[in-house]
Amino acid sequence: MLEIRQAAPSDWPAIWPIFQSVVADGATYAYDPDTTSDEALALWMSPAASTFVATHGGAVVGSYFLKPNQPGLGSHVANAAFMVSPAWSGHGAGRAMGEHALRTARARGYEAMQFNFVVSSNERAVSLWKSLGFATIGVIPKAYRHSRLGLVDAYIMHRFLNDILARDEAETV
Amino acid sequence: MLEIRQAAPSDWPAIWPIFQSVVADGATYAYDPDTTSDEALALWMSPAASTFVATHGGAVVGSYFLKPNQPGLGSHVANAAFMVSPAWSGHGAGRAMGEHALRTARARGYEAMQFNFVVSSNERAVSLWKSLGFATIGVIPKAYRHSRLGLVDAYIMHRFLNDILARDEAETV
Secondary structure: OEEEEEOOHHHHHHHHHHHHHHHHOOOOOOOOOOOOHHHHHHHHOOOOOEEEEEEEOOEEEEEEEEEEOOOHHHOOEEEEEEEEOHHHOOOOHHHHHHHHHHHHHHHOOOOEEEEEEEEOOOHHHHHHHHHOOOEEEEEEEEEEEEOOOEEEEEEEEEEEOOOOOOOOOOOOO | OEEEEEOOHHHHHHHHHHHHHHHHOOOOOOOOOOOOHHHHHHHHOOOOOEEEEEEEOOEEEEEEEEEEOOOHHHOOEEEEEEEEOHHHOOOOHHHHHHHHHHHHHHHOOOOEEEEEEEEOOOHHHHHHHHHOOOEEEEEEEEEEEEOOOEEEEEEEEEEEOOOOOOOOOOOOO
């Protein structure tokens, strides 16, 4: 059974190998494949973000963060990023975290969620976000240097949250 | 005669009132109108960015920064942001800085430039970027809380740089 909870600083040693393996693949995130643990920690658990982990039997199998996509006058639109351990890919952890993020964002008063850089060849992610109600609102041509495919487009995806049931922050998943 | 040069840390006291007046208006940038000088300095002259000033008779009349829009595998697309002193609005400083930024980005090896958040009601900016070859590649609905108009859309604008003449970095404008 998957559980999703707020991450503590002590979770980083379990998140880091996931970050590292996802980024090393050079197929989904722009982060430099040589990003160090300290740099990744600053990105993934920044003070501006709320970071969560998905666990199974106590082991961290995925993580996501939620933060405003813009400061100040644009802070009502959320941004989020998700990583699943390659060993757990295809077992629903991404979808569970996505739903959790939408409900958490709604509970925190965000009005929409936006992804700025979904790699177009990442079919699993594109199809997941579409199934969760996101629309592609922009295509950035040749924005990503894919490790195997060369230059590929990135999608900007967006959805409003008014139809989402706010998560009670005390509830566990 | 307008000159554009790399900004030095000692330029900040001249850039800050421009930043402050532009942001206080709540019509063009997402930055919180209450952003402090230290916060603004960290945003505008961050280590990741190259910051420039436009001067007239030695006085700073505008500023822009240039930086990668994404890290690592997306770092071939530049991002830039521009501010002109309200007193100098409409005198060509924005256009001069825009052209300077395009030529500088090209010289530094960027392949494209992307603006993530052009407020749709900011007609002067939208029309300037279109005239400099940018296309609107996405519309973020209701993304900006405009101080007078309420929620307005933001545009994502983009152009490739292959047709731009690289600026000789020794050259002055």
